[in-house]
Amino acid sequence: MKKIKLFLFHHVSLIKIHVLSSHSISIIINVFTLDIPSKFDNSILEKKFSNCSVCNSDLTSFDQEYLIEKAYKRFPDNLGEELLFEIAVCFDCAGRMKGELSKESLENISTFFQEKSFEQKQANPNPDPSILLNQCLLSGKNLGDMQEYQVYAHCRGGQLADPHSYYMLSDKIIEEIQGLLSDHTRDQLQKFSDDNIGMPPELKKLFSNGDLIIL
Numbered sequence: 288m289k290k291i292k293l294f295l296f297h298h299v300s301l302i303k304i305h306v307l308s309s310h311s312i313s314i315i316i317n318v319f320t321l322d323i324p325s326k327f328d329n330s331i332l333e334k335k336f337s338n339c340s341v342c343n344s345d346l347t348s349f350d351q352e353y354l355i356e357k358a359y360k361r362f363p364d365n366l367g368e369e370l371l372f373e374i375a376v377c378f379d380c381a382g383r384m385k386g387e388l389s390k391e392s393l394e395n396i397s398t399f400f401q402e403k404s405f406e407q408k409q410a411n412p413n414p415d416p417s418i419l420l421n422q423c424l425l426s427g428k429n430l431g432d433m434q435e436y437q438v439y440a441h442c443r444g445g446q447l448a449d450p451h452s453y454y455m456l457s458d459k460i461i462e463e464i465q466g467l468l469s470d471h472t473r474d475q476l477q478k479f480s481d482d483n484i485g486m487p488p489e490l491k492k493l494f495s496n497g498d499l500i501i502l
């Protein structure tokens with residue numbers, strides 16, 4: 288079966304055209320919204336993040352790019368889950384954090400992502416967007432098989448940067464990433480924490496533990 292895909296971005300919609308055969312053309316229109324999934328809401332305010340957790344800048348202004356990261360602990364036997372932490376960081380702050388990490392750590396993380404995501408793409412070339420929050424991007428492990436996990440979204444001006452710009456990582460993969468950080472990088476994360484007055488104590492603790500990684 289010959290299959291051609293054409294992606295047309297028109298603000299909030301993605302139009303997918305499948306050519307099923309030379310004689311029959313079927314047009315399937317899937318509208319993938321750019322709305323940020325409610326999973327990424329600010330849990331305290333129970334609405335979308337509107338300010339950077341570090342510098343308080345307005346995230347809803349046009350073209351402001353930012354990242355949201357949330358971590359969850361799952362209870363056994365599908366008895367629900369608990370939010371461990373959440374943060375929204377503008378690109379300026381994320382860039383400053385990244386600038387403090389060692390070149391070696393960044394290269395290690397980048398190589399790890401490339402290798403693991405390549406393996407997953409080989410195994411599943413066209414993942415359904417509906418599984419993005421239910422399956423680890425880098426291991427393919429299902430949510431039901433994890434004790435902890437983290438979700439990430441790349442956003443712009445109060446919306447997703449693109450319909451697929453969010454993913455989740457399993458506890459095992461995050462452990463592997465933490466193992467790639469050098470001592471220098473851990474020291475710099477501590478320094479960044481100390482330099483940012485006003486950061487909540489629980490966030491400082493995460494920085495000092497090296498548990499928070501802005502990718």
Ligand SMILES: [Zn+2]
Pocket residue numbers: 339340341342343344376377378379380381
């Ligand atoms: Zn900021």
